[in-house]
Every structure is written in structure tokens, then in C-alpha cells.
Amino acid sequence: MTAPLVSILDDEPAIRSMLSEALADAGFRTSAFARAAEFEAALKRARPDVCLVDLGLPDRDGLSLVHRLALEQGAVVIIISGRAQVQDRVTGLELGADDYIIKPFDPTEVVARIRARLRAPRRETxxxxxxxxxxxxxxxxxxxxxxxxxxxxxxxxxxxxxxxxxxxxxxxxxxxxxxxxxxxxxxxxxxxxxxxxxxxxxxxxxxxxxxxxxxxxxxxxxxxxxxxxxxxx
Structure with a gap:
């Protein structure tokens, strides 16, 4: 059985590296991108099971991207952001995100949240x-x-x-x-x-x-x- 693919979109190299390593150690496949344009181009080649999306992107509004991902890709969408206000979390969830994780975070928490979110697809089968x-x-x-x-x-x-x-x-x-x-x-x-x-x-x-x-x-x-x-x- 192929391991789930997690796509990481974050413009901070340290965060991309940390998440990629933690997810690989947990048995996931990963792909990482610094810009929304690269991320969206990759979506045409392979559909991820989970998308980790930072809101503070250099070339695209993260919230509008989250909304499109939620409606068009059918992937689990988890926002990872430094915006900690309740209204930011509410807005992200209203636009279709499945979860919202605030920076700084422990990568083991991200792995646990992803596993929790992937339980629903296992029930679907x-x-x-x-x-x-x-x-x-x-x-x-x-x-x-x-x-x-x-x-x-x-x-x-x-x-x-x-x-x-x-x-x-x-x-x-x-x-x-x-x-x-x-x-x-x-x-x-x-x-x-x-x-x-x-x-x-x-x-x-x-x-x-x-x-x-x-x-x-x-x-x-x-x-x-x-x-x-x-x-x-």
C-alpha cells in the first residue's frame, strides 16, 4: 500500500525541512514548496492526500488557496500559520480547512493531527x-x-x-x-x-x-x- 503523500507549502526553509524529516520518519511521502505557483503546478501531476499550507506566502493569498484546495482537490487541508487570533482560525476553518496549527509547533503534533485526519478516509473504504x-x-x-x-x-x-x-x-x-x-x-x-x-x-x-x-x-x-x-x- 502506497504511503500517503503530504505536500508542504511554506516559504521558510527550516520549517519545510523540519516537517519533511518528521513526516518521512513517520512513514509519509512528502513534497515541499516555497511558493504557491510551484505548489499549484505540482498539483497537476499528483494529488496529495494532505496539504500543509502557510498563510503568509510571498506570491499568493494563502486563504484563497486554502478555499480552492478544499473545493477542488478533495485533500485534507491543514493551515500552519503564525496568525494566532481566534478570528484567523475561524476564517481558515470557514473557508474549508480541516485543521489549523499555530507556529511555533512541535512536529510530532503535526504528525498526530495528520494521522487523525486520515482516519476518515480509512472509514470511507x-x-x-x-x-x-x-x-x-x-x-x-x-x-x-x-x-x-x-x-x-x-x-x-x-x-x-x-x-x-x-x-x-x-x-x-x-x-x-x-x-x-x-x-x-x-x-x-x-x-x-x-x-x-x-x-x-x-x-x-x-x-x-x-x-x-x-x-x-x-x-x-x-x-x-x-x-x-x-x-x-
Missing amino acids: QRGNTARFAGWTAHFDRYALEDAGGVETPFSHAEGEVLRLFLDAPKRLITRAQMQESLGGAAGESFDRAMDVRISRLRQKLREDPRNPRLIKTIYGAGYIFLGDVEWG
């Missing part, structure tokens, strides 16, 4: 990559929702993790604590805000009435319940 519910088909292999007429709407890897969590446990209460345990990331304001945004976006893509959603129901003070019948294929 056990359940399949396609789920049908309420006239919709979720394609987790290409990160798209297909309606009854065949029209597809893309979703990010982060949105897909939340959707899979619901589809794996239909008609059962999922608490915030269970979401945090399953999806990883530090509990707190940034995690709660990111979950709110991802669930809101999933509802929009499922064309739910925000005032009375029929599939993803909020149980105030408790969590969420997915009300549809789900068939995996």
Missing part, C-alpha cells in the same frame, strides 16, 4: 464511497452531491467529513462532543463556529429551508439529527 438519501447521491470519491436530475454540486473535504458523520448515523443524535471527538481539532469557539458554517453550507447545497430543514435538524442544547434514510453503495 469500509462503507463505500457513495450514499443515497432523499433523492440525493453523495459521491465521496469526487466530493460532489448529485440531485435527482443529475446536477452535481461540489463540497469540500471538511464538509464531506460532517456529511459522512451524519450519513453513518442516520436518525441518531450526534452531540457537539461526539463531533469534536470524531472529526478532531481543539474544542472551543473556533471549532463550534466551523461546524456551524459547514452544516449551514451543507443545508444550502441540499436546498434545505434554513428555517425548517427537513434533513439536518438542530436539537438545541443537544446536537443534530440526520432524518433521512441512507443507502450505501
Whole structure:
């Protein structure tokens, strides 16, 4: 089995070297880039399993790159940044990042976060990559929702993790604590805000009435319940 590929985008040579060494020691394949242009060119040749992205890039806005990666690549996207404000973390997660690590960091923490994030794809292989519910088909292999007429709407890897969590446990209460345990990331304001945004976006893509959603129901003070019948294929 081929080891997961981790792409590192950071303009600091010491950080690229430190991460490459730690990840190689942990059994990952790596590729490292100092500029967004080089990184994006490499994406055309090989799709990484995980992207580590610094926000302070010399040739590109890191946040816009994170958003595009989340929607188009289907890779786990982890921001590594010196921006430590809560709003920066929230913005990064809202744009589709799966996790946010603040500099300075311990490389063993990065390895642990990556392994935690890759647990979800391992579950996908056990359940399949396609789920049908309420006239919709979720394609987790290409990160798209297909309606009854065949029209597809893309979703990010982060949105897909939340959707899979619901589809794996239909008609059962999922608490915030269970979401945090399953999806990883530090509990707190940034995690709660990111979950709110991802669930809101999933509802929009499922064309739910925000005032009375029929599939993803909020149980105030408790969590969420997915009300549809789900068939995996």
C-alpha cells in the first residue's frame, strides 16, 4: 500500500525541512514548496492526500488557496500559520480547512493531527464511497452531491467529513462532543463556529429551508439529527 503523500507549502526553509524529516520518519511521502505557483503546478501531476499550507506566502493569498484546495482537490487541508487570533482560525476553518496549527509547533503534533485526519478516509473504504438519501447521491470519491436530475454540486473535504458523520448515523443524535471527538481539532469557539458554517453550507447545497430543514435538524442544547434514510453503495 502506497504511503500517503503530504505536500508542504511554506516559504521558510527550516520549517519545510523540519516537517519533511518528521513526516518521512513517520512513514509519509512528502513534497515541499516555497511558493504557491510551484505548489499549484505540482498539483497537476499528483494529488496529495494532505496539504500543509502557510498563510503568509510571498506570491499568493494563502486563504484563497486554502478555499480552492478544499473545493477542488478533495485533500485534507491543514493551515500552519503564525496568525494566532481566534478570528484567523475561524476564517481558515470557514473557508474549508480541516485543521489549523499555530507556529511555533512541535512536529510530532503535526504528525498526530495528520494521522487523525486520515482516519476518515480509512472509514470511507469500509462503507463505500457513495450514499443515497432523499433523492440525493453523495459521491465521496469526487466530493460532489448529485440531485435527482443529475446536477452535481461540489463540497469540500471538511464538509464531506460532517456529511459522512451524519450519513453513518442516520436518525441518531450526534452531540457537539461526539463531533469534536470524531472529526478532531481543539474544542472551543473556533471549532463550534466551523461546524456551524459547514452544516449551514451543507443545508444550502441540499436546498434545505434554513428555517425548517427537513434533513439536518438542530436539537438545541443537544446536537443534530440526520432524518433521512441512507443507502450505501
